[in-house]
Amino acid sequence: DVKVTQSSRYLVKRTGEKVFLECVQDMDHENMFWYRQDPGLGLRLIYFSYDVKMKEKGDIPEGYSVSREKKERFSLILESASTNQTSMYLCASRSLSNEQFFGPGTRLTVL
Amino acid sequence: QKEVEQNSGPLSVPEGAIASLNCTYSDRGSQSFFWYRQYSGKSPELIMFIYSNGDKEDGRFTAQLNKASQYVSLLIRDSQPSDSATYLCSRSGGSYIPTFGRGTSLIVHP
Numbered sequence: 001d002v003k004v005t006q007s008s009r010y011l012v013k014r015t016g017e018k019v020f021l022e023c024v025q026d027m028d029h030e031n032m033f034w035y036r037q038d039p040g041l042g043l044r045l046i047y048f049s050y051d052v053k054m055k056e057k058g059d060i061p062e063g064y065s066v067s068r069e070k071k072e073r074f075s076l077i078l079e080s081a082s083t084n085q086t087s088m089y090l091c092a093s094r095s096l097s098n099e100q101f102f103g104p105g106t107r108l109t110v111l
Numbered sequence: 112q113k114e115v116e117q118n119s120g121p122l123s124v125p126e127g128a129i130a131s132l133n134c135t136y137s138d139r140g141s142q143s144f145f146w147y148r149q150y151s152g153k154s155p156e157l158i159m160f161i162y163s164n165g166d167k168e169d170g171r172f173t174a175q176l177n178k179a180s181q182y183v184s185l186l187i188r189d190s191q192p193s194d195s196a197t198y199l200c201s202r203s204g205g206s207y208i209p210t211f212g213r214g215t216s217l218i219v220h221p
Binding site: 033040041042043045048056058090094097098099100101102103104105 | 155208
């Protein structure tokens with residue numbers, strides 16, 4: 001069964017903290033994505049990776065960075081968390097037929 | 112202009128009716144189209160995909176694609192309260208980046 005997991009379902013951090021969100025997929029997909037989802041704004045792409053060590057900026061990369069050292073793992077890093085980064089973060093991997101499989105999401109609150 | 116447009120709704124239909132969800136897109140290079148269902152507080156899950164013009168049926172769901180008019184629709188027959196969710200339309204094309212609409216909220220009332 002296809003599976004994408006994320007390290008935390010809920011996370012509370014303080015302004016200025018460095019935050020790591022991890023995503024792991026077991027489907028051997030090359031493409032992985034990080035989105036944030038906010039009410040009324042839909043899914044917005046932060047970063048994506050099309051292969052190990054390869055990354056591309058999405059629509060809203062400011063304040064974020066990513067790491068893809070292994071094919072199955074794609075990490076999102078908030079260098080210095082701010083309150084406007086409070087959101088639902090969704091990781092996804094994509095099959096060769098372009099179907100995306102989403103993880104359960106991490107609801108991050110920055111105080 | 113957003114590449115994928117959906118009416119945010121909510122679309123309210125009675126139980127047993129047909130729910131019709133629509134999506135338009137701007138990139139004529141789009142090749143494949145996907146419908147995801149997202150329950151409140153959950154992540155999106157794929158329910159249908161379509162690549163070719165015409166209709167594709169899967170149980171109570173039918174996806175329709177018209178590339179000339181650049182729209183995709185999802186029909187849900189015999190709607191059930193459990194179908195109440197937000198439905199996201201997505202397109203994928205030559206680039207690596209898929210594009211999502213903002214979603215349509217569907218409410219099926221008993």
